[in-house]
Amino acid sequence: MRAAIAGASGYAGGELLRLLLGHPEFEIGALTAASSAGSRLGAHQPHLPRLADRVIEDTTAEALAGHDVVFLALPHGHSAAVAAELGPETVVVDCGADHRLADPAAWQEFYGGDHAGTWPYGLPELPGQREILAGATRIAVPGCYPTSVLLALAPAFAARLAGPDVVVVAASGTSGAGKSPKSHLLGSEVMGSVGAYGVGGVHRHTPEMEQGLSAVAKTPVRVSFTPTLAPMSRGILATCTAPAAPGVTKESLRTAYEVALKDEPFVNLLPEGVWPATAMTYGANTAALQVTLDERAGRVIAVIAIDNLTKGTAGGAIQSVNLALGLPEELGLPLTGVAP
Numbered sequence: 001m002r003a004a005i006a007g008a009s010g011y012a013g014g015e016l017l018r019l020l021l022g023h024p025e026f027e028i029g030a031l032t033a034a035s036s037a038g039s040r041l042g043a044h045q046p047h048l049p050r051l052a053d054r055v056i057e058d059t060t061a062e063a064l065a066g067h068d069v070v071f072l073a074l075p076h077g078h079s080a081a082v083a084a085e086l087g088p089e090t091v092v093v094d095c096g097a098d099h100r101l102a103d104p105a106a107w108q109e110f111y112g113g114d115h116a117g118t119w120p121y122g123l124p125e126l127p128g129q130r131e132i133l134a135g136a137t138r139i140a141v142p143g144c145y146p147t148s149v150l151l152a153l154a155p156a157f158a159a160r161l162a163g164p165d166v167v168v169v170a171a172s173g174t175s176g177a178g179k180s181p182k183s184h185l186l187g188s189e190v191m192g193s194v195g196a197y198g199v200g201g202v203h204r205h206t207p208e209m210e211q212g213l214s215a216v217a218k219t220p221v222r223v224s225f226t227p228t229l230a231p232m233s234r235g236i237l238a239t240c241t242a243p244a245a246p247g248v249t250k251e252s253l254r255t256a257y258e259v260a261l262k263d264e265p266f267v268n269l270l271p272e273g274v275w276p277a278t279a280m281t282y283g284a285n286t287a288a289l290q291v292t293l294d295e296r297a298g299r300v301i302a303v304i305a306i307d308n309l310t311k312g313t314a315g316g317a318i319q320s321v322n323l324a325l326g327l328p329e330e331l332g333l334p335l336t337g338v339a340p
């Protein structure tokens, strides 16, 4: 299979290429971007020496034509026009937000502009989603924060152990914001400090979390989400809480998660008493998850760590593509992290 990567000079593009180089079914075709077109990949992704001499092209339909799979790792709003020029025989994977939301009003409120449409959502661990992704030719890769929150709370909502008022506080590494220069990402702003941003129900991942959790719960779920920026390059640690349903105990909660996750290759329910840390998932397509009941507050507490660029973007994208193409879901994806 030949795969093209649009946005090859960016963080998501670089992680897609790192993983595809280790995938036995893929060869790497066109590499495209915008301002870096005409330069060699080695100038932008020096950690990928096997591709260092490849020349980046402009992102055009001609450059992306003739591939089995096209990964779009472009800024929001740029995917729909490119995808429209690619035929239905090509599997098109949008790592951006353009095709994640089903509700045009939510798109309008949080992103603005015209809604591009809705594609099958690339989170195979959600109930029924593997069947939807099998044979799909268009895939919307979830946002990195929604990936963490949906993985953390879906088992509780599927088992009806949690109520619909969710609170999430999550820390992300700076690569979540992409590679283009931004003053709040300067080393002098980020090093030695953790700060909140997007506070007060305004972060654009909020409706995506509500969409996914409401579908699992089969009732509307509200999410109050506060992101924070942490002085690390990769990783998300999300603490997700929801009211415990009447009668829930620590034991019933643990059992529900064990049952829900026993066959999940990438979601690791940690041994009791071990709490997730981002380092556990560095460079791996895994999630490290722990759950308990706060008996005093009557709330389910799920804490999850992922690598935002791996399970949170590129690894999750390839996992969904494996399913779409009828390949083993785990093919080419790292199941183990790096420690210490």
Ligand SMILES: NC(=O)C1=CN([C@@H]2O[C@H](COP(=O)(O)OP(=O)(O)OC[C@H]3O[C@@H](n4cnc5c(N)ncnc54)[C@H](OP(=O)(O)O)[C@@H]3O)[C@@H](O)[C@H]2O)C=CC1
Residues within 6 Å of the ligand: 006, 007, 008, 009, 010, 011, 012, 013, 032, 033, 034, 035, 036, 037, 059, 072, 073, 074, 075, 076, 078, 095, 096, 097, 142, 143, 144, 175, 176, 177, 178, 179, 180, 308, 309, 312, 313
């Ligand atoms: N970083 C993360 O953790 C996650 C990112 N995503 C999504 O993945 C997408 C890419 O993000 P990320 O890699 O972080 O961003 P970067 O800023 O690191 O990279 C953006 C890439 O898009 C290219 N590009 C920019 N504008 C255009 C354009 N008009 N036409 C064609 N190419 C263009 C850039 O090329 P050039 O360098 O030549 O300008 C670059 O290759 C975004 O939609 C993001 O939301 C999703 C989940 C997590």
Ligand SMILES: CC(=O)N[C@@H](CCC(=O)OP(=O)(O)O)C(=O)O
Residues within 6 Å of the ligand: 095, 096, 097, 142, 143, 144, 145, 172, 173, 174, 175, 176, 177, 178, 198, 227, 229
């Ligand atoms: C640290 C940081 O800035 N993170 C980004 C989210 C990155 C991501 O997954 O989002 P999209 O694919 O939806 O862009 C943010 O909060 O906007």
